[in-house]
Structure formats: C-alpha cells, structure tokens
Amino acid sequence: MSTFTFKQYSILPGFNLALGFTLLYLSLIVLIPLSAAFIRTAELSWPEFCSIVTTPRVVASYRLTFGASFAAACVNVVFGLLVAWVLVRYHFPGKKLIDALVDLPFALPTAVAGIALTALYAGNGWIGQFLEPLGIKVAFTPIGIFVALTFIGLPFVVRTVQPVLEDIESELEEAAATLGANRWQTFTRVIFPAIFPALMTGFALAFARAIGEYGSVIFIAGNMPMISEITPLLIVTKLEQYDYAGATALSVVMLVISFILLLIINLLQWWSRRRSTIT
Amino acid sequence: MNINKWLKITLFTASLLIGGHATADKTLLNVSYDPTRELYQEFNVAFAKHWQAKNNEKITIRQSHGGSGKQARSVIDGLEADVVTLALANDINAIAEHAKLLPEDWQKRLARNSTPYTSTIIFLVRKGNPKGIKDWNDLARPGVSVITPNPKTSGGAQWNYLAAWEFAKRHFGEDKAKGFVSDLYKNVPVLDSGARGSATTFVERGIGDVFISWENEAFLALKEYGADKFEIVVPSLSILAEPSVAIVDKVVDKRGTRQAAEAYLHYLYSEEGQEIAARHFYRPSDEKVAAKYASKFPVIELFTIDDAFGGWKNAHKIHFGDGGTFDQIYLK
Numbered sequence: 001m002s003t004f005t006f007k008q009y010s011i012l013p014g015f016n017l018a019l020g021f022t023l024l025y026l027s028l029i030v031l032i033p034l035s036a037a038f039i040r041t042a043e044l045s046w047p048e049f050c051s052i053v054t055t056p057r058v059v060a061s062y063r064l065t066f067g068a069s070f071a072a073a074c075v076n077v078v079f080g081l082l083v084a085w086v087l088v089r090y091h092f093p094g095k096k097l098i099d100a101l102v103d104l105p106f107a108l109p110t111a112v113a114g115i116a117l118t119a120l121y122a123g124n125g126w127i128g129q130f131l132e133p134l135g136i137k138v139a140f141t142p143i144g145i146f147v148a149l150t151f152i153g154l155p156f157v158v159r160t161v162q163p164v165l166e167d168i169e170s171e172l173e174e175a176a177a178t179l180g181a182n183r184w185q186t187f188t189r190v191i192f193p194a195i196f197p198a199l200m201t202g203f204a205l206a207f208a209r210a211i212g213e214y215g216s217v218i219f220i221a222g223n224m225p226m227i228s229e230i231t232p233l234l235i236v237t238k239l240e241q242y243d244y245a246g247a248t249a250l251s252v253v254m255l256v257i258s259f260i261l262l263l264i265i266n267l268l269q270w271w272s273r274r275r276s277t278i279t
Numbered sequence: 280m281n282i283n284k285w286l287k288i289t290l291f292t293a294s295l296l297i298g299g300h301a302t303a304d305k306t307l308l309n310v311s312y313d314p315t316r317e318l319y320q321e322f323n324v325a326f327a328k329h330w331q332a333k334n335n336e337k338i339t340i341r342q343s344h345g346g347s348g349k350q351a352r353s354v355i356d357g358l359e360a361d362v363v364t365l366a367l368a369n370d371i372n373a374i375a376e377h378a379k380l381l382p383e384d385w386q387k388r389l390a391r392n393s394t395p396y397t398s399t400i401i402f403l404v405r406k407g408n409p410k411g412i413k414d415w416n417d418l419a420r421p422g423v424s425v426i427t428p429n430p431k432t433s434g435g436a437q438w439n440y441l442a443a444w445e446f447a448k449r450h451f452g453e454d455k456a457k458g459f460v461s462d463l464y465k466n467v468p469v470l471d472s473g474a475r476g477s478a479t480t481f482v483e484r485g486i487g488d489v490f491i492s493w494e495n496e497a498f499l500a501l502k503e504y505g506a507d508k509f510e511i512v513v514p515s516l517s518i519l520a521e522p523s524v525a526i527v528d529k530v531v532d533k534r535g536t537r538q539a540a541e542a543y544l545h546y547l548y549s550e551e552g553q554e555i556a557a558r559h560f561y562r563p564s565d566e567k568v569a570a571k572y573a574s575k576f577p578v579i580e581l582f583t584i585d586d587a588f589g590g591w592k593n594a595h596k597i598h599f600g601d602g603g604t605f606d607q608i609y610l611k
Binding site: 052055056057118119122123124125139140218219222223224225226233236237239240241242243246 | 346348349352355373377429431432467468469470471472476483484485486599600601606609610
C-alpha cells in the first residue's frame with residue numbers, strides 16, 4: 001500500500017489532484033447517499049431493526065430477489081458468451097444491427113421493458129397464449145421476474161466478454177491445434193481461461209443490476225406477498241406508508257448482502273486471474 | 280435531520296431549474312392523484328378565466344399527478360405545492376404530521392370535511408357478466424378472479440378493502456369480516472401497485488372477472504373502451520370515498536399565493552366547479568348540481584369512514600399498518 005504515502009512522488013504527474021478528485025467524486029456520488037441510508041436506519045433500535053428485516057414476508061422477498069437475480073445472471077453468462085462469440089468470430093449480413101440490438105436493454109426505460117414483456121407473456125399475449133395451454137404461466141409469477149431480469153442483464157455479459165474475445169489471437173488456437181489439442185480442449189484449456197475473468201465481471205454486473213431492478217419487474221411480477229414480491233417493492237411499499245426508517249432498514253440489508261456477494265465474486269475473479277497468469 | 284434539509288434544498292433547486300420561474304405571472308401548483316388529470320385540466324382553464332375576470336390578473340395553474348401516497352411524499356420532501364387535492368384524507372394528514380406544512384385540523388377549514396366532490400367504489404365486469412357478480416359476497420366465491428391494487432401502495436385500494444370489510448361486518452358479523460376479506464384477496468391473482476396498473480391488467484391483459492374500481496374510473500373505462508366490452512355492477516353497499524383538498528399553509532405564505540390558492544379551492548365548491556366535477560363522473564356535493572346530475576349516478580347505500588371505522592388514522596393502523604389485517608391475510 002505504498003500509494004498511501006503521499007510524499008512518494010509517482011513518475012506520472014498529477015497524482016494528488018487525481019486522487020483528491022477521485023475521493024471527492026466518490027464521496028459525493030456514492031458514499032454520502034449511502035451513508036444517509038445508514039444514518040436513517042440508526043433511528044431504529046437494534047431489536048426493532050432485527051424484527052423489521054426478518055419478518056416472513058421480507059425474508060421471502062430476499063429469497064426471490066437474490067434467487068431470481070442469480071438464476072438470471074447464470075443464464076446470461078451462458079447465452080451472453082454465445083452472443084459475444086457469434087459477434088466476434090463470425091461475419092454475416094446484419095451483424096452491425098445485432099451488435100447494436102444488444103445494447104437496447106441498457107437504453108430502454110425499464111418500465112417500458114416491463115410493460116412490453118408483460119404484454120407478450122400474459123395469457124392473451126403473443127407468447128403467453130401458447131404457453132398457457134401447456135400449463136406454463138410466465139407473467140405474474142416468479143418466472144416472469146426471472147425473464148425480466150434476464151432481459152436487462154444480457155448486455156453486461158456480452159459487453160464485458162466481447163473485447164477480451166476480440167483480443168485473443170487466432171495464433172494461440174492454431175498453436176494449440178498443432179500441439180495436438182482437439183477443438184474442445186482448445187476451448188476449455190486455451191480460450192476459456194482467458195475469458196473467464198471477464199465472464200465473472202459480466203456475471204457480477206448482471207447480478208448486481210438484477211438485484212436493484214425495480215421498474216421492469218413490478219409490471220410482470222404480480223406482486224403477491226410471499227410469492228412474487230421483490231425486496232425493492234417492499235422498500236417502496238414502506239415508503240408509501242411513510243415508514244422511512246423501515247424502508248432504509250431493508251435497503252441497508254440489501255446493501256450489505258450485495259456488497260458481500262460482489263466482494264466474493266471479485267475475490268474469485270482475482271484468484272482466477274492469478275491462476276491463469278501463473279500457469 | 281440535516282439530511283431532510285439537504286434533500287429539501289436539492290429538490291427545491293431542481294424544481295427551480297425545471298419549473299422555470301422566469302414568468303412574472305402568478306402561478307399555483309396543484310399536486311393531485313392519478314384519475315383527476317382530466318378533471319383539473321378543464322377546471323384550471325375555468326378558474327383562470329374566473330380569476331382574470333375578477334382580479335384582472337393572469338394566473339397559471341400547474342398540475343402534478345401520480346399515486347396519491349407518492350404525491351404526498353413529494354410534498355413532504357419539499358415539492359412546493361400550493362394546494363393538494365389527494366385521494367384520501369390520510370395522505371394530507373401525513374403532510375401535516377410529518378412535515379408540519381399545514382395544521383392538523385385542516386379538514387375542518389372547508390365545507391363537508393374539505394371534500395368538494397365525492398366518489399365511491401363499484402365493480403366493472405366483462406360484458407354479459409358471465410360470473411353473475413351482483414354484490415360483494417360474490418367476490419369471495421371460489422372461482423371468481425378479482426382485480427384490485429395493493430392497499431399498501433394505492434390509496435384507492437384502501438377504499439376497496441374497507442368497503443368489503445364493512446359489507447362483511449354488516450352481513451356476517453364483526454368476527455367473520457376478516458375471514459371474508461381474506462377469501463376475497465385469495466381470489467386476487469395480481470396485486471398492482473396502483474389503480475391505473477390494475478385497470479391495465481383487467482382491460483388490456485384480460486385478467487380477472489371483476490375489477491373493483493373508483494366509480495369515476497369505471498365510467499371513464501366504459502366511455503373509452505365502449506359499453507360492448509364491459510358492464511358496471513353496483514353493489515348494495517359501498518363506501519363514500521372522500522378525496523380531500525387543502526391549502527399548504529407554509530408554501531402559500533412563503534410564495535404569497537394564499538389568496539389565489541384559497542379562491543382556487545373555493546371555486547371547486549362553486550356551481551361551475553361542481554358542474555365540471557360531475558361531468559368527469561365525480562359526485563358533486565352541491566345539492567342543486569347533484570340533483571341535475573342525479574340520473575348519472577347509481578343509487579347506493581353509502582357509509583363514511585368516520586362512521587364505520589372511526590376515521591382514517593384508526594383504519595390505517597388496524598388494517599394497513601405493519602402486521603395489520605391486510606398483512607395477516609398472506610402470512611397464514
């Protein structure tokens with residue numbers, strides 16, 4: 001941690017200014033709003049806090065929020081990788097168009113996405129009318145939440161994996177082939193280790209985005225207590241009831257869980273990057 | 280405490296930037312709830328004309344609409360509303376209680392509990408009424424699918440819930456009410472967060488056999504989508520929904536708009552104001568206007584929240600607070 005000794009000058013100029021600006025910026029944009037949440041929660045006593053954040057309805061919502069987000073992020077890792085692969089490795093007409101389409105979930109207001117998905121998957125929608133007779137209900141069930149979260153998470157995986165995939169030289173694969181590796185071995189031993197850290201980053205981003213998602217989910221979820229209520233909805237519900245302290249208590253729990261999960265993912269990524277550079 | 284102040288300053292600056300206070304004309308901001316959008320569009324034009332004729336001064340009224348609870352929260356957090364016209368008295372109570380922007384007894388300041396127009400809760404069913412729904416007890420029957428928003432997030436839905444509760448209390452007795460309402464809510468497949476969302480679920484998505492709705496919204500839906508698709512069913516008993524109006528004292532005193540704001544709310548009670556309300560399917564309180572439009576509104580036995588539940592504060596605590604009767608339905 002030599003960077004913290006301020007006297008030691010870097011070869012590059014502007015260190016003090018840049019670090020000062022970084023700290024100020026992070027404080028203004030991230031730390032101060034977040035600490036406001038913690039301070040608000042401090043209005044509650046510890047037993048009050050515990051009873052608010054462990055009621056059965058709230059616990060059911062944690063399970064749904066983190067479970068559906070995790071499942072959606074996992075699906076996005078597989079299909080995001082596939083999309084990135086197709087976009088990098090093949091040339092076909094309309095490729096630019098598909099490349100641009102990937103970014104749409106970034107730009108689209110999430111409420112629009114939610115309404116569109118609900119219209120598609122409801123019992124009288126284009127897709128829903130075929131699923132309903134099979135006994136599969138998507139809209140207004142937890143499956144609908146999963147679909148919405150998959151939709152909004154896709155670009156994160158594609159956009160993190162794509163540049164790394166582009167950087168892998170085809171010579172590496174050719175070398176692997178001349179050394180006797182078959183195609184599967186080339187993929188698992190040569191390509192996959194190189195893109196794994198990027199894949200993890202994409203996973204973490206898609207996962208984090210899904211946990212915080214509100215706009216698209218409330219339209220498709222059905223919002224039934226104990227079944228399809230996400231934690232952000234409960235936070236909004238508490239706010240509607242002027243229960244500011246209760247709302248921030250839930251946000252603090254979400255913040256802490258998310259932070260721990262992201263920390264674990266980052267550690268995993270760091271570990272895999274180290275391993276892949278050593279071997 | 281400082282956070283509140285900070286928030287207010289930020290919101291105020293934002294409102295300055297967005298609102299553009301450059302014009303010298305007098306302005307009023309009316310913060311209202313969702314279904315009144317069309318009503319106030321017409322009323323604001325009428326009032327501006329009236330004000331111009333009387334005081335020879337131009338006045339512009341800006342209106343803001345959203346879920347009633349959300350709107351109240353915006354005012355608490357610093358949105359400078361000269362007048363609030365919300366779905367239920369409880370939301371204005373919250374402004375008085377949490378931000379102290381108006382006195383706690385605000386409801387006594389204007390006639391009829393500060394309620395210039397009223398409404399009630401009725402049912403919208405699909406054409407031909409295939410499930411034969413006639414009254415509240417049909418909604419709790421197995422096999423009937425009911426659409427209503429979540430009373431925790433929607434003001435209108437609280438009226439629905441209380442109306443069902445009172446019906447059960449009168450027909451089956453006090454101790455059976457909870458079981459009845461619980462059966463009714465077991466028939467609800469989707470709990471949208473607001474009345475407009477529920478209307479979409481029922482009308483556009485084709486979900487549910489019956490939609491518990493504001494009377495004015497039901498008439499509006501009938502007008503917009505045609506009487507060949509839906510029918511209105513009037514229950515034997517319903518609640519007198521009293522959307523209240525109030526001046527936000529601290530704001531009007533600061534902006535010097537008290538006189539105009541008071542005139543604005545009084546004009547709601549005038550003959551023209553009442554006519555406009557009636558045209559938008561709100562029940563007028565003025566007897567003359569009410570008599571004129573009597574044929575438009577179905578006759579229902581109505582009860583008030585004060586008589587049946589001892590006021591909003593009480594009702595809210597027992598039914599919609601954390602661990603209240605609504606929460607208990609889903610925890611069993």
